[in-house]
Amino acid sequence: MHEFYPRLRKAGAATAVTPADQFCLGFAYWSGTGRVPKDPAQSARWWGQAARQGHAGAQTMVAYQYGRGLGVSRNDAEAVRLYRLAADRGYGRAQAQVGLAYEAGEGVAESWTEAHAWCLKSARQFDRLGLCLGRHHQFAIGVVYDRMQAVRLFERAEDQGDGQSKFFARWLRVKENCVGYRNEWERERFLFICVEPVGRAFASLPQRNMWLSEERNKFERSLRPIEDGFGKGACGAAGGSWGGGGGQGDGGRTFDPMQQDRYGRNLW
Numbered sequence: 472m473h474e475f476y477p478r479l480r481k482a483g484a485a486t487a488v489t490p491a492d493q494f495c496l497g498f499a500y501w502s503g504t505g506r507v508p509k510d511p512a513q514s515a516r517w518w519g520q521a522a523r524q525g526h527a528g529a530q531t532m533v534a535y536q537y538g539r540g541l542g543v544s545r546n547d548a549e550a551v552r553l554y555r556l557a558a559d560r561g562y563g564r565a566q567a568q569v570g571l572a573y574e575a576g577e578g579v580a581e582s583w584t585e586a587h588a589w590c591l592k593s594a595r596q597f598d599r600l601g602l603c604l605g606r607h608h609q610f611a612i613g614v615v616y617d618r619m620q621a622v623r624l625f626e627r628a629e630d631q632g633d634g635q636s637k638f639f640a641r642w643l644r645v646k647e648n649c650v651g652y653r654n655e656w657e658r659e660r661f662l663f664i665c666v667e668p669v670g671r672a673f674a675s676l677p678q679r680n681m682w683l684s685e686e687r688n689k690f691e692r693s694l695r696p697i698e699d700g701f702g703k704g705a706c707g708a709a710g711g712s713w714g715g716g717g718g719q720g721d722g723g724r725t726f727d728p729m730q731q732d733r734y735g736r737n738l739w
Contacts, residue, residue, distance in 0.1 A: 511542025547578030587613030
């Protein structure tokens with residue numbers, strides 16, 4: 472096998488090898504195995520040749536390169552086009568990637584309905600990236616929220632060796648754990664909002680964000696009585712009275728009892 476890759480490399484033209492051979496040589500350049508140096512540009516070249524001849528695995532791998540700018544210039548639209556070619560041939564991993572592209576709106580117009588449809592096709596083949604369907608049930612992406620169905624899908628992907636799914640399955644099995652966030656941006660913007668979207672199915676990111684914003688507003692309103700009670704006590708301790716928006720000190724001066732005394736002088 473180690474002699475196989477150099478032999479293909481010496482063959483030169485694409486007509487000298489089959490699409491399967493081109494795929495193997497592309498993988499050799501991608502991983503730096505078989506006495507072939509690691510070279511993403513060369514892997515894109517060979518995978519590209521196999522992809523043009525309809526090799527679904529090569530279409531998927533070179534699509535991955537275009538989606539991340541590895542060995543080629545980044546081109547999300549070209550990545551989705553190649554993923555779609557492989558997906559239309561029934562390749563499960565490519566179907567999952569098309570779904571993720573529709574979810575993120577990368578290289579294609581965002582559509583969570585389409586995202587769910589493609590991830591469902593992938594999951595039906597028991598592909599380990601059935602992980603993407605588990606996420607949809609976890610976050611109500613194009614399908615009604617179902618925490619336990621998400622756990623079942625993550626467990627199925629875990630059984631096929633997907634470590635990321637293993638973490639999600641273990642986390643969601645514990646009912647007390649927050650259902651989580653789609654990404655870091657969502658976590659930063661809606662931290663502490665752990666309400667489960669029971670009975671909901673979001674058709675788009677704006678729709679989900681609107682629901683999260685409403686839940687955040689409810690959460691903030693629930694804190695106001697606590698903040699007001701704390702403010703009254705702090706103002707009284709500082710020798711002032713609570714005026715709704717802060718302490719009222721000498722001469723009607725408004726002050727922040729956490730930062731100032733009743734005369735408006737900074738405490739720190």
